[in-house]
Amino acid sequence: MSLYSEIYPLPEAVLEMEPEELAPLVLKHLGRAEQGKLNRHNFLLGTDREFVDWAGSYKQGQSVLERFSVAWMWLEKELFIAPQPGNNDWMFITHRGKKVLDSQDFDTYRQGYLLPSDGLDSILVRKVKQSFIRGDYDTAIFQAFKEVEVRVRTKAGLSEKEIGVDLMRKAFGPPSAPLVDKTAHPAEQQARMELFSGAIGTYKNPSSHRYVNLTDPREAADIIHIANTLLRIVDSIQ
Known part of the structure; x- marks a missing residue:
């Protein structure tokens, strides 16, 4: 069995993969390939017999190489590979990349793209994202909404004893x-209070009292993005 057949699905499936899905497979390939393959030009030539036999037609092979190229760029962006000092044409697998290869834990790192740091509150990047990447979604969600709670309490000037839904009602009621927007219509003021109260009651309180055992990374990312939106609202209040 060729290295391509061992690492990748069929070429037709590769063409349907997103860069963040394909990149861990390319990283695994680079970890198994000879040193010369750690040059992007060499890796993307597509002239070796194993690749030609695996890819099938020339046209399909070129399309696969385009996907490989984008996946390579994703690996660079996420610092799994980096240029060798003094020779930018050649790459090396970074400590982060080797850690993933050694653990074979591709899935948790691959899902990190669901929660990109760009646009994410800096506290969530620091306190939440690593738990999310590890697959500890309960902790990530709890920490995200705990930050909402802390920031609302601080902004509203309320005491530490105020927590949860009651805190949101006292801050936005x-x-x-x-934190009431005095310029908003009364119905909108009520809706904002319910937005914060409902989010805290739905997502933070259950995590405080029991293991929720959320297993879907996309759902977890969506919930954390809700917390991120609430933090933006709080920060915008004058």
């Missing part, structure tokens, strides 16, 4: 709570 119309018509005169500390």
